[in-house]
Amino acid sequence: MAPRFFVGGNFKMNGTQTFLRNLIDNLNAGQLDENAEVVIAPPALYLDQCRKQARKEIGVAAQNAFNASSGAYTGEISPEQLKDLGIEWVILGHSERREIFKESDEFVAAKVAFALKSGIKVIACIGEKLNERESGQTFEVVTRQLQAIAKEINDWTNVVIAYEPVWAIGTGKVATPQQAQEVHEYIRKWLRENVSEATAEQTRIIYGGSVNASNAAELAKQKDVDGFLVGGASLKPEFVNIVNARI
Numbered sequence: 411m412a413p414r415f416f417v418g419g420n421f422k423m424n425g426t427q428t429f430l431r432n433l434i435d436n437l438n439a440g441q442l443d444e445n446a447e448v449v450i451a452p453p454a455l456y457l458d459q460c461r462k463q464a465r466k467e468i469g470v471a472a473q474n475a476f477n478a479s480s481g482a483y484t485g486e487i488s489p490e491q492l493k494d495l496g497i498e499w500v501i502l503g504h505s506e507r508r509e510i511f512k513e514s515d516e517f518v519a520a521k522v523a524f525a526l527k528s529g530i531k532v533i534a535c536i537g538e539k540l541n542e543r544e545s546g547q548t549f550e551v552v553t554r555q556l557q558a559i560a561k562e563i564n565d566w567t568n569v570v571i572a573y574e575p576v577w578a579i580g581t582g583k584v585a586t587p588q589q590a591q592e593v594h595e596y597i598r599k600w601l602r603e604n605v606s607e608a609t610a611e612q613t614r615i616i617y618g619g620s621v622n623a624s625n626a627a628e629l630a631k632q633k634d635v636d637g638f639l640v641g642g643a644s645l646k647p648e649f650v651n652i653v654n655a656r657i
């Protein structure tokens with residue numbers, strides 16, 4: 411069975427109480443494809459507000475979580491605390507965390523393993539930078555990032571892999587459907603050869619980077635594109651159209 415289409419909205423460090431209330435009112439009122447799993451990721455401060463307001467079919471994700479349940483980790487939040495608020499998901503390894511906050515492959519992998527062990531599902535982000543693509547290292551980079559995670563976990567059931575080429579994030583320069591398909595196909599093959607056939611078949615591999623209502627349908631037609639992780643456009647009414655890209 412084909413895995414369920416998945417659309418995440420990564421709000422990044424955007425929004426206020428009022429802005430998010432309006433955004434979620436719009437989502438709650440929207441006709442969302444019942445075959446799509448929708449997960450929104452507001453800033454940590456607003457997780458509680460958004461979880462309480464969003465329809466229960468809409469999942470809520472944190473944008474990060476540390477690999478300890480509690481303790482002296484100023485500024486961090488834990489998977490246990492997410493569970494306490496009824497939050498089901500966390501985004502880990504986003505390129506902005508890797509780049510700006512210097513998160514290593516190993517640190518990301520440790521956080522993925524800890525979140526899963528704590529009962530939080532993970533959207534694990536991977537992807538190459540522009541210079542890496544231009545020098546033909548795309549597969550090498552995603553392999554390295556996947557390998558780090560595979561070293562720490564065996565069971566990928568609660569993992570969604572987000573392929574987000576860094577050059578496409580927030581740039582308006584979306585990967586072509588062929589470019590996305592090529593890397594998604596590679597990731598699935600890697601899972602088949604390095605984890606298992608079942609994991610390769612069942613794991614959602616979603617695309618992120620300048621997805622909008624105009625390009626989503628073509629991307630969604632690709633065989634190995636199982637959904638999206640949307641940044642900028644998830645803050646706009648067009649997010650509903652992206653959720654409905656397959657209908």
Ligand SMILES: O=C(CO)COP(=O)(O)O
Binds near residue numbers: 574580581643
């Ligand atoms: O980083 C992203 C989602 O995590 C993509 O951001 P944009 O959709 O704004 O390019």
